Amino acid sequence: MLSKNKIKLLTSLKQKKYRQQHGLFVAEGIKTIQELLNSNLVLQQLYTRITFNLDTSLETLITETDLKKISFLKTPNQALAVFKIPDSKPLPKTGLILVLDAVRDPGNLGTIIRLCDWFGIYNLVCSEQTVDCFNPKVIQATMGSITRVQIHYTDLNDYLSSTSLPVYGAFMDGNTVYQETLMKEGVLVMGNEANGISEAIEKLVTKRISIPRFGSIQETESLNVATATAILLSEFKRR
Amino acid sequence: MLSKNKIKLLTSLKQKKYRQQHGLFVAEGIKTIQELLNSNLVLQQLYTRITFNLDTSLETLITETDLKKISFLKTPNQALAVFKIPDSKPLPKTGLILVLDAVRDPGNLGTIIRLCDWFGIYNLVCSEQTVDCFNPKVIQATMGSITRVQIHYTDLNDYLSSTSLPVYGAFMDGNTVYQETLMKEGVLVMGNEANGISEAIEKLVTKRISIPRFGSIQETESLNVATATAILLSEFKRR
Structure with missing residues (x-):
């Protein structure tokens, strides 16, 4: 007992x-x-x-x-x-890197970790406000993918200010991703469920991208952050 | 009171x-x-x-x-x-139609309804084994999108047997969607969370498609059905 x-x-x-x-x-x-x-x-x-x-x-x-x-x-x-909990690793400087600015829902983070694993994104950099990846609900949702993706928590302001890679950010009013030139190496920033990318981080984005809306009524507010991440990672990797 | x-x-x-x-x-x-x-x-x-x-x-x-x-x-x-609950409408015969074969999770169905709304897919046809779209958890997850997507419940065997549209189905071993010719009008079938598309329905699929896996370790089991739907609908609509 x-x-x-x-x-x-x-x-x-x-x-x-x-x-x-x-x-x-x-x-x-x-x-x-x-x-x-x-x-x-x-x-x-x-x-x-x-x-x-x-x-x-x-x-x-x-x-x-x-x-x-x-x-x-x-x-x-x-x-x-x-x-x-493993020791933290040095922040990534090369490759395609996914960055999360205050994603709060454990299910969303778990799904995004699975997506990174599927698309061969080996580094996920999260703001300190992002839900903890060792939260039990995140661990359940990742289905083991957490063992194959390196997850970092850091100050995004510092991280993005120091990178030499292009910084893509997902916005409602960005350029359509289907026509954008997407580099093999770069940083893709996804924002919070309710508020998107924060103002401070927005300033560090060099390319604003968007998934076009096709519905004619145009009332759908936005895609869920996990499904938007799925579509954008697919766009980066398919080319 | x-x-x-x-x-x-x-x-x-x-x-x-x-x-x-x-x-x-x-x-x-x-x-x-x-x-x-x-x-x-x-x-x-x-x-x-x-x-x-x-x-x-x-x-x-x-x-x-x-x-x-x-x-x-x-x-x-x-x-x-x-x-x-509104009266059921005639089954769709034209356009791009999404079909769900026994999707069970209310959150997944809700997310998929939002995706249909975003991508202008006006008809979602569900097997009788798919979770009910009037389940309160589905209604919460759709964020109002349910008012803009016509959802039908029917016997998929009958429906797919009678359609003249190409029937695409998502499989782990299908042809890569990035290289497949995707018609403007067609039916896309997504399967159950654990078991994928059922055997009976698999026989009615005319084009097997797949989202390629890029991770080098290749252990990720599969994408979540909602994220896979997001990527496939994006592929159908972007071209």
């Missing part, structure tokens, strides 16, 4: 503050955990209903009742693993 | 069975309700904290406590409206 203190520690990892304090994050479900185990991530402890045949010091078999107590899911899925 | 029976009726509309029985569905939030009021949909009754200045027989001012009782949201948003 898990001790009260252990349960308290594990459930605290739902909050960014405690993830940072302990340097740990949680992943759930056999498939996701398996993908994370096959990556460079370091397992701290696995709590599971069924054995993964790991080193016994790393694996704790637990009851359904205990799993329910520590799980963040409505329907716990056999196992919960605690991994160490 | 709302009667117990009224509350029971309203909350029952969370379930498809009761929506169909009563021919009614629920929309919440001032902005969404306003968009629906500005469309051809017929309001049955509005329950609200603040007046919309409608005909008094259509508007019921209610307390916060009553709103909480009838709302499907964690944080109720000022108003809840009940609209009549």
